[in-house]
Amino acid sequence: xxxxxxxxxxxxxxxxxxxxxxxxxxxxxxxxxxxxxxxxxxxxxxxxxxxxxxxxxxxxxxxxxxxxxxxxxxxxxxxxxxxxxxxxxxxxxxxxxxxxxxxxxxxxxxxxxxxxxxxxxxxxxxxxxxxxxxxxxxxxxxxxxxxxxxxxxxxxxxxxxxxxxxxxxxxxxxxxxxxxxxxxxxxxxxxxxxxxxxxxxxxxxxxxxxxxxxxxxxxxxxxxxxxxxxxxxxxxxxxxxxxxxxxxxxxxxxxxxxxxxxxxxxxxx
Amino acid sequence: xxxxxxxxxxxxxxxxxxxxxxxxxxxxxxxxxxxxxxxxxxxxxxxxxxxxxxxxxxxxxxxxxxxxxxxxxxxxxxxxxxxxxxxxxxxxxxxxxxxxxxxxxxxxxxxxxxxxxxxxxxxxxxxxxxxxxxxxxxxxxxxxxxxxxxxxxxxxxxxxxxxxxxxxxxxxxxxxxxxxxxxxxxxxxxxxxxxxxxxxxxxxxxxxxxxxxxxxxxxxxxxxxxxxxxxxxxxxxxxxxxxxxxxxxxxxxxxxxxxxxxxxxxxxxxxxxxxxxxxxxxxxxxxxxxxxxxxxxxxxxxxxxxxxxxxxxxxxxxxxxxxxxxxxxxxxxxxxxxxxxxxxxxxxxxxxxxxxxxxxxxxxxxxxxxxxxxxxxxxxxxxxxxxxxxxxxxxxxxxxxxxxxxxxxxxxxxxxxxxxxxxxxxxxxxxxxx
Numbered sequence: 001x002x003x004x005x006x007x008x009x010x011x012x013x014x015x016x017x018x019x020x021x022x023x024x025x026x027x028x029x030x031x032x033x034x035x036x037x038x039x040x041x042x043x044x045x046x047x048x049x050x051x052x053x054x055x056x057x058x059x060x061x062x063x064x065x066x067x068x069x070x071x072x073x074x075x076x077x078x079x080x081x082x083x084x085x086x087x088x089x090x091x092x093x094x095x096x097x098x099x100x101x102x103x104x105x106x107x108x109x110x111x112x113x114x115x116x117x118x119x120x121x122x123x124x125x126x127x128x129x130x131x132x133x134x135x136x137x138x139x140x141x142x143x144x145x146x147x148x149x150x151x152x153x154x155x156x157x158x159x160x161x162x163x164x165x166x167x168x169x170x171x172x173x174x175x176x177x178x179x180x181x182x183x184x185x186x187x188x189x190x191x192x193x194x195x196x197x198x199x200x201x202x203x204x205x206x207x208x209x210x211x212x213x214x215x216x217x218x219x220x221x222x223x224x225x226x227x228x229x230x231x232x233x234x235x236x237x238x239x240x241x242x243x244x245x246x247x248x249x250x251x252x253x254x255x256x257x258x259x260x261x262x263x264x265x266x267x268x269x
Numbered sequence: 270x271x272x273x274x275x276x277x278x279x280x281x282x283x284x285x286x287x288x289x290x291x292x293x294x295x296x297x298x299x300x301x302x303x304x305x306x307x308x309x310x311x312x313x314x315x316x317x318x319x320x321x322x323x324x325x326x327x328x329x330x331x332x333x334x335x336x337x338x339x340x341x342x343x344x345x346x347x348x349x350x351x352x353x354x355x356x357x358x359x360x361x362x363x364x365x366x367x368x369x370x371x372x373x374x375x376x377x378x379x380x381x382x383x384x385x386x387x388x389x390x391x392x393x394x395x396x397x398x399x400x401x402x403x404x405x406x407x408x409x410x411x412x413x414x415x416x417x418x419x420x421x422x423x424x425x426x427x428x429x430x431x432x433x434x435x436x437x438x439x440x441x442x443x444x445x446x447x448x449x450x451x452x453x454x455x456x457x458x459x460x461x462x463x464x465x466x467x468x469x470x471x472x473x474x475x476x477x478x479x480x481x482x483x484x485x486x487x488x489x490x491x492x493x494x495x496x497x498x499x500x501x502x503x504x505x506x507x508x509x510x511x512x513x514x515x516x517x518x519x520x521x522x523x524x525x526x527x528x529x530x531x532x533x534x535x536x537x538x539x540x541x542x543x544x545x546x547x548x549x550x551x552x553x554x555x556x557x558x559x560x561x562x563x564x565x566x567x568x569x570x571x572x573x574x575x576x577x578x579x580x581x582x583x584x585x586x587x588x589x590x591x592x593x594x595x596x597x598x599x600x601x602x603x604x605x606x607x608x609x610x611x612x613x614x615x616x617x618x619x620x621x622x623x624x625x626x627x628x629x630x631x632x633x634x635x636x637x638x639x640x641x642x643x644x645x646x647x648x649x650x651x652x653x654x655x656x657x658x659x660x661x662x663x664x665x666x667x668x669x670x671x672x673x674x675x676x677x678x679x680x681x682x683x684x685x686x687x688x689x690x691x692x693x694x695x696x697x698x699x700x701x702x703x
Contacts, residue, residue: 066681066685078692079685079688079689079692080685081685081686081689081692082689082692082693082696105682105685112700116693116696116697116700117689117692117693117696118693119658119664119665119693120689120693121667122682122685122686124669204651
């Protein structure tokens, strides 16, 4: 018996296949793009392939993320706030605080012992200080997104960014470069600004150890360092952190299966 | 186990005499304003907080309310036309949306979706909202009409008292009473009619009656299921309470509403078909996407059984006002002062009021709706939320949009937060074995 969690985020879509022991058998990852339904299906198929199973082997699918209502093959939808909370506690059972920096959202979540959401706080309507800000910096500096973290760690003298607005990011970055500041100093300044804003959100719900950092930005080593520094302790991350929302969704799928809810899934998509 | 939203008939479709009657009364009100404008008859432009309806009605002055007119343009899907018209004139996007809709309306022919917005012959404002005074000055410059600004002293202490033997309170009452007498003189000049104190007594008696009925209506929502949604039907009650304050039609409406709601209680009919979560709304409503906003809660069986808005924008009508008809002007001054001080101090003491509502109404969760273009009503919401969570163990949701500006509404993000809030409420209930 297997279940799946599919997280259609604003930037990337993630999927996992999970067995009865809540072991992850397969992962899928793809850009979300404009066709949310296709992205969900693609990530799901990739996860099935990695797990070496077929769609008919899956007993229940829970969708999450902004595109959760477009997952046509899913059974139910749960918000990514609840899913990240469950996923974080699954990965790190002593988690009490979760920080998720996503493509357009930053979420700070206070969680209970079994991953239930006690409180949460999110960035405002605009995407200031989210992962999108890193994307804007990457474009402005013509540095691939994956290289930003290591580049930032090469600086000891970050510039002080006055904005985390993604619209104004480019002009401020260019302004610092025009003043002769090194690229790595500018990149570190960008990271510091995002980490600071994110941890402020976390403080609003209360920083309670252990803190687990989730979402795609966890792959950025500089951001993990800076968030840890600002939180005041080493935050939890793992190889699976990027998939935390999908993992939480899969755990919710298990809840449903174990409670005897039959799948309403359409198996042919 | 995670719940899924269920299809629930929204409360706005709950038919009844009250709903139809409120529509009729609001239509009649607009017809009166339109007719007054056509006849060039004097109209008072006033605000919902500190409206001085008691005095204006004594002079039979029709009252136009810019906040009500503005929210109606949003509900009718026209607010953006007026917002943009005001911004074309140079008004900043940061300014109160109500102000900009009003400015846009006055500068584009005063053609409101429900009638003609009249030119004011007199403007009555107070310091209950810090925008009112400058707003009133716009009309003064536009129409060269007299502006009367009622200066209501805030409570200058840590504990509020309305004890008439308290020296500070008594001095403040005398200060307000003097201003009311000035307003009466001004109304005499504008209308050419002599002040009739017996007519004022009649108006005050009507407010007494309406206030008692309004208070009873609010109290009925302590029942399970709650018979009305304080956000949707509540807006109707509050709207009528403002536009018909001191008029017999307003009293009759409240009697009709109370009877209808008592019948719902007797029959066990709730605001929604399946009440699952009882909510308190703090802050104002979101009129620009009103149905969407309400629907995001009702799809989870969430009902706003109480709303702070029904109190602070009702000019004290929720408190069970009782004017002393033997000393009408002094009594009016006392009550205005109490209402204004409670409202103005509400920013600092709202959490205490909320705690009482949580206990009295069996609140499962509180929704704090911050208004982007109104920092006055939005101040302190996160702090109150944290206090209630810590001291009353009641979960709070903080969301932001606007009263009338659809550019500040983001449905996907709003839905995400609201859905997550209900998921956490359900999880909490499951944990408690409920």
